[in-house]
Amino acid sequence: MVNLYRELQPVDRLSIRIPFPLSSYERKLITLLYQPLIGPDAVSLYFMLWAEGEDMIETNLSHYHLMNALDMPIAQVFESRIALEAIGLLRSWRREEDTMRSFIYDVMPPLDAKLFFDDPILSMFLYSKIGEHAYRLLRQRFIVKGSTTAGYSDVSRSFMDVYQPVQQHMPPNDLQMSTGVEKPKDIPFDTHDFDFEALRQGLSEQLVPQSVLTPEMKVLIAKTAFLYHLSPKDMQQIIMMALDETMHINEAKLKKSASSYYKMTISTEPPTMKKFVKVEEKIQTEEPQKESKTKKDGVIENFNALSPIETLSALAGDRPPFPKDIELVEELVMSYDMPMPVVNVLIHYTCLRNNGRLNKNYMHAIASAWRYSGAETAEEAMKMARDFEHKKQVKEEPKTLVASDAMHEQYKVLRAAAGAFYQIEVAKDGAYSETELKTKTIELFEQTEPMTFLQMLNDGKEPFSNDVKVIQKALESFDMPQEVFNALIHYAYFVSTNSINLNFLEAIAGSWRKENIATAEAALDYAKAYQQSKSTKYYKTSYTKQPQVDETKLPGWFKDGQHKKHVEEQSEQTTEKDFEAERRKILEELGLDEG
Template structure:
């Protein structure tokens, strides 16, 4: 997920759809059951959406707001979002317009504790994260066992209590059904035909493979990495005396088969994008690619800190960056290149008029990425140097104006703004250029990333 800006931009808007009155019990479920699975960032995002969603007068917001509230980059916000989606805590809807995108984030209720423990993927995922002792403690706390062996259930059914009455019901009310709870799990990849091919009707009747049983079979096969042929043995082990497949027997049979044939250690689940991130970091990337990734995904306030060696930027600088993103809807990567270019060419200053003049040019050029901004800055560096001189002329007294025109120092430009293959004799001397790589290494050391920008 190197090019995260293609999936989500800081300027993209979103609205929140919140179920009525999430309870303190659901907050406990989120903290104790879901947070160990997703990590702290997705849990923080969920709580933030929950809090903002309770303000029913709030309109659309930008993701730049979330970046500031959560202290996350746009990449981290996106990864937190999809972690919530995968675990069943968030549903996302997107509308693409000509020049913008809008999302609806539908915050979903956590599963009740008994539903959570009944699900093989969620319960095993939690077991692998917190260990057996903590797992048993949670189960005893939220699912206190009740001995019903000496009791007979006398609960009335719906048809025992109610009878049908003929009346007209509006069609839209019939279609307004509650959304099925839980996480989205698609089991179309599991080969049920192959599973059935090795099970005769006399051995396992088709009636035993109910929709509930099929879903459980697919989940267990995914969790334990079992093939359809291996799941045949699990199904036979789970079949009860009435020729049915209760979910509890299926889970026990799969766990027993896994322990006997594969491993006694509990299976673990990992995020797919963490694997891709590891593989991408393993592959060699140029320094400019690392820098582009950093500029595309890092909040501008952090970029200002890094350029200024960790010092907090002035509120005017932060406000200027926010105006470019929120009011003018410039992409974060483009704003970061602009801030870095101006600061490294004006002795670490951010003259507002100079910044806005370049920003106006880039907006009219419809720049979308940090790479496009870098290329244009390289091409137009002479023009921007002239604009910089004009801005300084207006800001200074007549005596200082003549000094700047006649003997002003040569502007410093970071080396990555010059194409590596350029052979022009007009390129500045290395002595007058900022050692950007050295500055970048200081930033990386501060971030503790050992030379890799994420």
């Protein structure tokens, strides 16, 4: 059982090398000879690495790139990778660092067709997969039989027959052309699993000398024993049957003898191959496995098994996640190098805290805290989330919000804050300083659940059902932290004379989103500045002064009317003055005073 978490994670970096040129001939070999053995997923990964490695510029790729391009989960990518490694098409190099793990993948060429068909394991594996008829057709297609050279003599010139050396100074070869990777002549195969000591004990030194068992012959013997499930004792008999007249082991006779021995003693059906490496997608622990899994165990297993994209889809009811959510998750993975299970916990926790929605600022804050604390597993991330919730509850417990004197005091603070910051004259309260109001108000914004906050605004009384519905609808629609949402309710409630209107809330929320309001303090400062600007505007507007009007732009009828009105006013004033002068003259003639 291979533990996936210890082997490969989506955040692991990779670079690709192609040590040897690959052509359409190699592509044909991969498609026709190798694909039946390793499957289409492994072949897709091979061609993907081939294409990326031919002109690789970006050296900071993560395995998320392969997952997205191939539409495979990380477990499937890993299984495809080890299939390529096992059959000799990929060499993988790994380096562990403090904060990350990186890989180099060498894309290796396939074996030549003759070497492929000469290999007992590969040829028999292919034979068992595609059947005798298709196998013979493929063999005839790739192993071309040329015309015989019997009766001909080789007249080809050697190099020395054509060229001769010239004494010239040779510049030193400063460039290292070799990559340290040799072209494969065989599939990776470990001969240590076969007991050659037991094999030698039953073979006579006179009949089968030790020198006959060359390294190449040992590989062939081990492969044959592996293919046909034969023991060292079985192989002793097969080797004796494969000796030629010079007392050397003939490779063709060894293969034929092993096949005959297998048919006579084990089965008439050809041997088949199957994978026995299973990828375990959960973290192995030292504790014995319990017979029955708890709900927590099941959740942890899901966090360890699923990719973040699959987690998003599961939380959305198996619907495809939104592209912006995928971008956010990939950004978190690339920015914080978070393991896949930790990312899944973060997604799950954020959705629970924000009514099924992902909030970018909120997730970045948590990711930063978890990375600082060293969260590496789903269990550690879940514990941090629980500890945070517990601390929050403990912090809020002394301020349990019920319809009581305590809530009335909190209402007074919120009302006074509206007076101080939103210019609501009737709400101003000189008992509080502005600094004190700001501190207490922000604290209430941060620590109060929105529905309880609504009750607090209503001085502890049960809020109206319509207001409750509006807040519930807004919670579902608005993507903002709780503290900012409470600030939004507070502002809307007091500037609209103790009422809540959804359209008004949406308008304010839209404005705040444009201004990137992300904290309670920023919301309070923005609302204060906005209200002050409105007050200043209204203060500067005078309704007692006549506006200055360009008389040249007034219509004629308006000018005529104004002139007529002015003449009448002047006439009235003149009449009044004449009457007053006449009255005084008469009084003087009569010898009377003003009284």
